[in-house]
Amino acid sequence: MADLTSEFCGIKSPNPFWLASAPPTDKEYNVRRAFEAGWGGVVWKTLGEEGLPVVNVNGPRYGAIYGADRRLLGLNNIELITDRPLEVNLAEMTRVKKDYPDRALIASVMVPCDEKSWKDILPRIAETGCDGFELNFGCPHGMAERGMGSAVGQVPEYIEMVTRWCKEATGLPIIVKLTPNISNILLPAEAAKRGGADAVSLINTINSISSVNLDSFCPEPMIDGKGTHGGYCGPAVKPIAMNMVAEIARNPETHGLPISGIGGVTTWRDAAEFLALGAGNVQVCTAVMTYGFKIVEEMISGLSEYLDEKGMTSVAELSGKAVPNVTDWQYLNLNHVTKAVIDQDECISCGRCYAACEDTSHQAISMTSDRVFEVMDDECVACNLCVNVCPIEGCITMKTLEPGDLDERTGKIVSKDYGNWTKHPNNPSATAAE
Amino acid sequence: MPNNERTSGLVSARLPQSDYAERFTDLHPQLDDHEAQVAADRCYFCHDAPCMTACPTSIDIPLFIRQIVTGTPAAAAKTIFDQNILGGMCARVCPTETLCEEVCVREIAEGKPVEIGRLQRFATDTLMSKQVHPYKRAATTGKTIAVVGAGPSGLAAAHRLAMLGHDVTLFDAREKLGGLNEFGIASYKSTEDFAQKEVDWLLAIGGITVEAGKALGDTLTLDSLQSDFDAVFLSIGLAGVNALRADGMDLDGVEDAVEFIARLRQSTDLSTLPVGRNVVVIGGGMTAVDAAVQAKLLGAQTVTMAYRRGKDRMGASVYEQDLATSKGVSIVYNAQPVAVLGGGACRAMTFEYTAEIDGTLQGTGEMVEIAADQVLVAIGQKLVGAPQGLTIEGGKIAVDVFGKTTMQNVWAGGDCASGGDDLTVTAVAEGRDAAMDIHAVLMGEG
Structure with missing residues (x-):
């Protein structure tokens, strides 16, 4: 079994699976059970200022969207940061860290955007024995209206400023949690780095309305006839999160900055994908809120098995493995030609590939009266939609044409050379090939 | 003792x-809402779906299942009834294992088809339990049609003809309507008097006069029917x-x-x-x-x-x-x-x-x-009591693909007529299709 011990910006944990700052990490009882279940680390539910605690709504806090068989695909929440007194949280964190010294315990923090607030609270929290801080610049609802959370995360200058204050206030690692509710994720990431952040974590939740009640004409979750946008998370946001992680990982300004990957991680495979795209570890929330803490066992066994299969001996070896292959569209090889192939032995003749191709794509699949579906190579542009809509995994695949083969659609011979848009004759700004 | x-x-x-x-309880109890959702979720919404082709009444199965998934079982029922007004009984008695479910792609993929029959029952029962009839009659045409035999084929024909605005008189030899639905199906497939409830629900379309207890014979002859009505549909089943x-x-x-x-x-x-x-x-x-x-x-x-x-x-x-x-x-x-x-x-x-x-x-x-x-x-x-003058072929009344017999303005369908399997659903299809042909002929479109 591969060793899953992970070191993330100097913080050690027995595996790279942390629980994200969220309801599952709001109190000692949960966190102890999470550690017993095998989680490598926990980012404690965001702590706020001392004083009167935050107040939550007393109606529903979550909304959801579903896939087939009511499988939860996306969760939306309007819960705020911890609504328990600071001293209670700190006492609990101290006890937990003492009993689980090998696990990572990170304090998520959100206080008003002034120097004193941050510099006062960090040393106090550090007394719990926590391993580092995560600055919550991401929470998009409620707290943002009070000038915190994503209200800070959307202004790179504020990120840089607060990060710098925090670095001055503590010697512990500072992780800056980024909001995706911004047009270019590189700007806050670069700001965090300039401010001295040891790492970034992303994504926080996305502004969202998960559903509308069609009887009361109100967004859900509905509080006494009104709704507000919440923060969206779960499997549905994973593609958005992975793109942002990859952008930061391949950006020269931020390349090498440790990234804690967050966003819809549900299985070991999701975690491996985030790692390959440059994350050093992952944080999980919706999956445990859906299935409970036990899923970490599958994540541990799955990632170990995968690393063994690939001959990798550590999580670090996987981290960033796919980053060199993330590029801009303009550098994709336009001379690479593939064609869809339907495996007739696997095909169950549902015809979904046909409907998709015929109605919405390139009319490149034929259908006989006895329901045999075949790809017409002279029409197929290899869009992959048939692969995506086929209910049988592996039934439709993409075959790569070899150099020298004829592409029946274009009538051209497949070139062995790499050729991208920057050199393409149809590109008015093309630089002539040497 | x-x-x-x-x-x-x-x-x-x-x-x-x-x-x-307990012993004679429903063979397949109705799915509850949750069970229906789980079962309906399995449908792949196939293109030109094989199940639909396999259904003798060509019910748009993927569409009605999608309507169940999206929380509109009444719309699903309407999709079913548009093709098969006895969709409620067919959901109970159809040999789905040799029809729609046999060709379901999930039967091919996993050996476990989508439970089309039970989903159909879920939809039709939902709508029928509302005690409203979902169709309205067209403006009256003034045409009169005699339907002889109130089994599945006769009921389907009568309903379709009434809906199109014709005045239908529905004869049956027995005092109770329904034919084999009422007298010939195992009890555990049609519990709680479903056959009679379905007949009552179907007749709520209006425009159908019931003449029960009248069999073709001495007083009720094809000759008299032909002279008294604009068209005659024979669905007398196999009485012998x-x-x-x-x-x-x-x-x-x-x-x-x-x-x-x-x-x-x-x-x-x-x-x-x-x-x-x-x-x-x-x-x-x-x-x-x-x-x-x-x-x-x-x-x-x-x-x-x-x-x-x-x-x-x-x-x-x-x-x-x-x-x-x-x-x-x-x-x-x-x-x-x-x-x-x-x-x-x-x-x-x-x-x-x-x-x-x-x-x-x-x-x-x-x-x-x-x-x-x-x-x-x-x-x-076997067929007994077929009126004189009709061509009999293989022991059944010979009809063309529209259900026309060899006699002027006389159609036939169901078990008594040639063609098709002796199934409830086939009888419904034949009754419906003959009704459409009668309509076309009477309205000068045939």
């Missing part, structure tokens, strides 16, 4: 009174049964399975129905299975279905055969009846084993005797 399963002879009340209701040529058929305890089933369906107290200790059912079709299973449910100690050919030739589907054996019926294949034995009442039946040699069934000379104090004969029904 009260009767039990081992009491000899034809006796009633073999079971404790409390057992009957094929006779079994074997010794001892006159012994007490020997009867036609259809009589046994009809009596059972009309009974208000199943404990009063006599059933044998050892019952033999002759035949291999659905009627044989219905009779055999119900004899077992009534408390017979042994029930044996004897079929003269092999398993693969049996009319009842494998599913039906499995149902029979799961209820405790034994099936003996390749056994042809020779004689019923007994004095006064029957006590046993002898069979000769058979083999199919070069396509012909031959006795092997090997005999077997099976105890039987009741023998139910289910070797097929």
Whole structure:
């Protein structure tokens, strides 16, 4: 079994699976059970200022969207940061860290955007024995209206400023949690780095309305006839999160900055994908809120098995493995030609590939009266939609044409050379090939 | 001592009174909302779906299942009823395992089709329970049509014709409408008087005058109907049964399975129905299975279905055969009846084993005797009482693809007419299609 011990910006944990700052990490009882279940680390539910605690709504806090068989695909929440007194949280964190010294315990923090607030609270929290801080610049609802959370995360200058204050206030690692509710994720990431952040974590939740009640004409979750946008998370946001992680990982300004990957991680495979795209570890929330803490066992066994299969001996070896292959569209090889192939032995003749191709794509699949579906190579542009809509995994695949083969659609011979848009004759700004 | 399963002879009340209701309960109870969602989720919404092609009434199955998934079961029911106004009964009695579900791509993928029949029942029951009829009649056309026989085909034709604005008179030989839905289907497939409820619901379209207790014959003739109505649709079913040529058929305890089933369906107290200790059912079709299973449910100690050919030739589907054996019926294949034995009442039946040699069934000379104090004969029904002048073809009224007979303005459909399997759903399709053709002809479009 591969060793899953992970070191993330100097913080050690027995595996790279942390629980994200969220309801599952709001109190000692949960966190102890999470550690017993095998989680490598926990980012404690965001702590706020001392004083009167935050107040939550007393109606529903979550909304959801579903896939087939009511499988939860996306969760939306309007819960705020911890609504328990600071001293209670700190006492609990101290006890937990003492009993689980090998696990990572990170304090998520959100206080008003002034120097004193941050510099006062960090040393106090550090007394719990926590391993580092995560600055919550991401929470998009409620707290943002009070000038915190994503209200800070959307202004790179504020990120840089607060990060710098925090670095001055503590010697512990500072992780800056980024909001995706911004047009270019590189700007806050670069700001965090300039401010001295040891790492970034992303994504926080996305502004969202998960559903509308069609009887009361109100967004859900509905509080006494009104709704507000919440923060969206779960499997549905994973593609958005992975793109942002990859952008930061391949950006020269931020390349090498440790990234804690967050966003819809549900299985070991999701975690491996985030790692390959440059994350050093992952944080999980919706999956445990859906299935409970036990899923970490599958994540541990799955990632170990995968690393063994690939001959990798550590999580670090996987981290960033796919980053060199993330590029801009303009550098994709336009001379690479593939064609869809339907495996007739696997095909169950549902015809979904046909409907998709015929109605919405390139009319490149034929259908006989006895329901045999075949790809017409002279029409197929290899869009992959048939692969995506086929209910049988592996039934439709993409075959790569070899150099020298004829592409029946274009009538051209497949070139062995790499050729991208920057050199393409149809590109008015093309630089002539040497 | 009260009767039990081992009491000899034809006796009633073999079971404790409390057992009957449980034994004759719905074979497939209605799916609840959650079960329907889970079942409906499995549909792939196939293009030009094979299930739809396999359905004799061409119900748009992927569409109605999608309508269930999206929380609109009434719209789903409308999709079904548009094609098959008896979709509620068909959901209960269709041999889906040899129709829509047999060709479901998930049957191919996983050996487990989408439960189309049960989903259809979920949708149709949901709408029918609202006690509203979902169709309105078109403006009256002034045309009158006689529909003779209120079984599935006649009901479907009458409804469609009434909906199109014609005035329909619906005749039936019996006092109760429904035909085989009411008299010929196993009780556990149509519980809680569903057949009558469905008839009442269907008639709520309006424009249908019911003349029950009137059979074609001396007073009601095709001639008079032809002169009194603009068109006639015959859906008289197969009122006769094929006779079994074997010794001892006159012994007490020997009867036609259809009589046994009809009596059972009309009974208000199943404990009063006599059933044998050892019952033999002759035949291999659905009627044989219905009779055999119900004899077992009534408390017979042994029930044996004897079929003269092999398993693969049996009319009842494998599913039906499995149902029979799961209820405790034994099936003996390749056994042809020779004689019923007994004095006064029957006590046993002898069979000769058979083999199919070069396509012909031959006795092997090997005999077997099976105890039987009741023998139910289910070797097929036949057309009787077809009016003179109609062309008969293969024992049925000859019709073209539109249901037209060889006589002017006379159409026919259902079991009495040529073409198609003798299934409820096929009868519905034929009634509906003949109605559309009658409409086209009467309105000058045909």
